[in-house]
Amino acid sequence: MSFLPSCRDVSKHLSAALDSGRPLGMHVRLHLTLCEACRRVLAQFALIRHGAARAGEAGPSLSDAAKGRLRRFLQ
Ligand SMILES: [Zn+2]
Known part of the structure; x- marks a missing residue:
């Protein structure tokens, strides 16, 4: 039985x-240094969080005409 998770x-x-937002425990950090698969998972989680944070930022908006076309299409 290993002491690593x-x-x-x-x-x-x-x-x-x-x-x-809590820090990772020592055993988890040690596992990450040894396991490439989990480092990839961490990178994917970070990417998803970054994307989710950016989704809330103001981006390009649709023109009123485009909004109307979209509204009619969805009805
Ligand atoms: Zn792992």
Whole structure:
């Protein structure tokens, strides 16, 4: 039995840490130094969080005519 958490456990810890802003525990950080798969998961989580944060930013908006066409299309 290893003292390191499993990849599944690390994934849960990563998600919880990113949601809460709490730092990762020592065993999780050690696992990340040894496991490329979990480092990829961490990078994907960070990318998703970055994308979600950017989704709330003001971006290009539709013209009134385009909004009207979209509204009619959706009805
Ligand atoms: Zn792993």
